[in-house]
Amino acid sequence: MFPFESIITIDKEQKEPVYKQIAFFIINAIRGGTLKAGTHLPGSRQLAKILGVHRKTVIAAYEELNAQDWIVIIPRKHVSVSERIPLLKPQKWNIKTSLRSYENDLGLSFRKIDENLAPDNSSIIDDMIIDDGHPDVRLSPIDELLKTYRSYTSRKYAIKNAHIGTEQGTLKLREELSQYLAETRGLNISVDNLLITHGAQMSIYLTAQLLLDKQTYIIVGKPNYPVANKTFEEAGAQLIEILVDENGMDINAVEAVCKKKKIAAVYIIPHHHYPTTVTLSVERRMKLLELSQEYSFAIIEDDYDYDYHYTSSPYLPLASAGHNGNVIYIGSFSKMLDPSLRIGFLVAPSNFIVQCTALRKLIDAGGDGYMQNALASLIKDGELKRHLKKAKKIYHLRRDLLDTLLKENLSRYITYTLPSGGMAIWIKLLSNYPVSQLNEIPQLKILQINLEHNAFRFGFASMNEQELTEIIEFLEYQIRNMNN
DSSP: OOOHHHHOOOOTTSSSOHHHHHHHHHHHHHHTTSSOTTOEEOOHHHHHHHHTSOHHHHHHHHHHHHHTTSEEEETTTEEEEOTTSOOOOOOOOOTTOOSOGGGSOOOSOOOOOOGGGSOOOOOOOGGGEEOSSOOOGGGSOHHHHHHHHHHHHTOHHHHHHTTTTTTTOOHHHHHHHHHHHHHHHOOOOOGGGEEEESSHHHHHHHHHHHHOOTTOEEEEEESOOHHHHHHHHHTTOEEEEEEEETTEEOHHHHHHHHTTSOEEEEEEOOSSOTTTOOOOOHHHHHHHHHHHHHHTOEEEEEOTTTTOBSSSOOOOOGGGSOOTTOEEEEEESTTTTOTTOOOEEEEOOHHHHHHHHHHHHHHOOOOOHHHHHHHHHHHHTTHHHHHHHHHHHHHHHHHHHHHHHHHHHTTTTEEEOOOSBSSEEEEEEOTTSOGGGGGGOTTOEESOEETTTTEEEEEOTTOOHHHHHHHHHHHHHHHHTTTO
């Protein structure tokens, strides 16, 4: 008899049910030509005895194979490999063949992305995560948003129209958002100037793909948002880094570059620059707008956390000034409400929005119409403004508490400048305390570390008083013992 025990290896510790393991091994034997078309297989009792499993397990495996037309079952007579399986040359059976083919690497040629952007699946204790500036979901009106969401899913007309026009964003959300941006940020726009995206990163990607190629240069800050840099590089552009100081990007240096090279775009984070948290000064804003007109380049304005200012009113965005359509403005509700709420927006001239929408349709059919309309209701009812007012007050207190804790516990090891707003502080460690060692602490995960500057972003908004106190005490102990 054919040695089935040599081609079927059962691993009861695997998540895959045993009957499926048996079926997979028989399929592989048929595909490899080891079991030819028409070959009779042992009866369920006999195979169960050979493999040391219950007969019902073998019956389930045979039923699975029969449903997929790999075998033919003739009741009370025999089980055989289907005649419709093509005759294949016998191949040596590899007992190490994995049940999961995707455990193997793809051996074919394909374009590779930076390995540093691969997902991090490490197991981390929740209260030891220092994010790079996330809102506190516990404060967000998520319940109200979901309540409205559920109400839309129960209305017949809402169900019928839920996914109409979502490629650019539902009209309801674009109408409410255009009015909201006019009231809060001075943007004079219509619904045709808005594209709703799955977060700011999608907006950056779409913009990069349309503006940049291998012949173009883009100016970015140094340091800068690393994912944006990678997005521009993937579009083929050559990056020119301009130093960021306490007043933001050095615009005089931008002008010097423009005199030598044709610049396609400048990527700027005017409020609470990522990662340094500095704000671009009024003088530099005005000069950047002038240079954009003079040298005909686009300004990609990433205003990811405009809403959080504590000691003064925020400067209006560059997009609110006269720029003849040269400013592409990017924002996100993820920073207002919840990082997992992947809804962002892109503001630009209508002809650019049309092309962004067309490109977006190639990779994404559209957004969640129910959620977009629920968010529109949140804006219309004033709930978003009420939430931001409450959150800003609480985040202000948390920033000041963190400032106090840093001075009391870590002043011997770090330097920092307290930002006027935002949700994070940029902390630099003294040279004899390598920030890389913080990443080696098993209980700790810091989302944004900069080795070149020996610094990291401390997101304070998502932590309450107790959490801030505990993590600063933990950091003080760890840093103090670095050189011991």
